[in-house]
Amino acid sequence: MTAPSELKRQLAGVRGLLLDLDGVLVLRGKLIPGAAEALAALDAARFPYRLATNYSLFSRASLSGQFAKAGVVIPPEWIVSAASAAAAHARRHFGSEPIYVMTSEDARVEFDGLTLMSHDEAAEPGARAAAVIVGDAGEEFTSRTIQSAFRLLRGGARFVAMHKNRWWITPAGVALDSGAYVAALEFGAQRRAFVTGKPSRAFFGEGVRQLGLSAADVAMVGDDLWNDILGAQKAGLRGVFVRSGKHGDADLARLASARGGRAPDAIAPSIVEIVGALV
Ligand SMILES: [Mg+2]
Structure with a gap:
């Protein structure tokens, strides 16, 4: 102690x-x-x-909103998340090229203005992407979406991961985190992901x-x-x-x-x- x-x-x-x-x-x-x-003490002392x-299941705006509901004021721009860092990376490197982002619906707003492929587009035979970006996709991690990501990587897409966290604690108990899916894709594609978080x-x-x-x-x-x-x-x-x-x-x-x-x-x-x- x-x-x-x-x-x-x-x-x-x-x-x-x-x-x-x-x-x-x-x-x-x-x-x-x-x-x-x-x-509050940090705020009072400036x-x-x-x-x-x-944490990239939610956008910074949503996180800020959730804190506000709990009575804590944290402006969205005071948050740096693995998702916002991945979006900034994508803006710098991939511009308007199509990218396949595996993330939650809410965190997707961080990527506003970029060209995001739908799951259907990513699953089309011969589909091409400038990058595959893996985040906290939750229920959207399915064998279909993982296979799409794998095929796009095989087709030459750059490989970006928001993070490689192994596990975390949810209200329902411990849960496998998205890092495990990144590791699976790294294993299959025999390439390392670039981590933004x-x-x-x-x-x-x-x-x-x-x-x-x-x-x-x-x-x-x-x-x-x-x-x-x-x-x-x-x-x-x-x-x-x-x-x-x-x-x-x-x-x-x-x-x-x-x-x-x-x-x-x-x-x-x-x-x-x-x-x-x-x-
Ligand atoms: Mg933590």
Whole structure:
């Protein structure tokens, strides 16, 4: 257990935060106790923060709306999601060329203005796409859509993944995440996907840029030791681990013994203690 003064010392010099969503602010679809008050304390102290999440089942506008219903004001433009990062990547690289985006209906709005193929178009024999982008497609991951994605990749489409999260905690229990589908396609197509969300360096870079700070002054707060903590550290940020989400002592031990593993820069029970040490 880290003493409050120890946490304060570990967080000295942190001038901005990137906050993971699932496991840090929300768990099983509900706000984590004290998270709303912690965000209010950051707002009151004008301490800069942004949400940096791989959660891509919803658009940033919908996420912002859901927070508003829970009484927490987070403007959509304060959210960097794996879906918004994938859309920005697609705008830069694929322009008006057809792309096959496997994502939820709601997150699809992030891709407004781009040429998205329907599932039927993607399934047509001889179909071609500039890119296949795999996100949190939920029920739209079917053998038909996966086969379409595979054929498009075989036909030369670029391969982009919003993230490669293995699993997550839903209101109904643990669930296989879209990273497993990405891995299946990588295995079949014998190619690696380009990841736009965490732990990609570009993703953390975008969050830091939005804060107007340098990476060394920013701490990423997350519950995933690899995607959040190690990823942020590799991008030059500090990685602050919270125990309020999916990883715990067994994962900390696994990380410590892994090649290239590195301890988090700080460990706290939840966002509440971190904000308490900062403002
Ligand atoms: Mg998380």
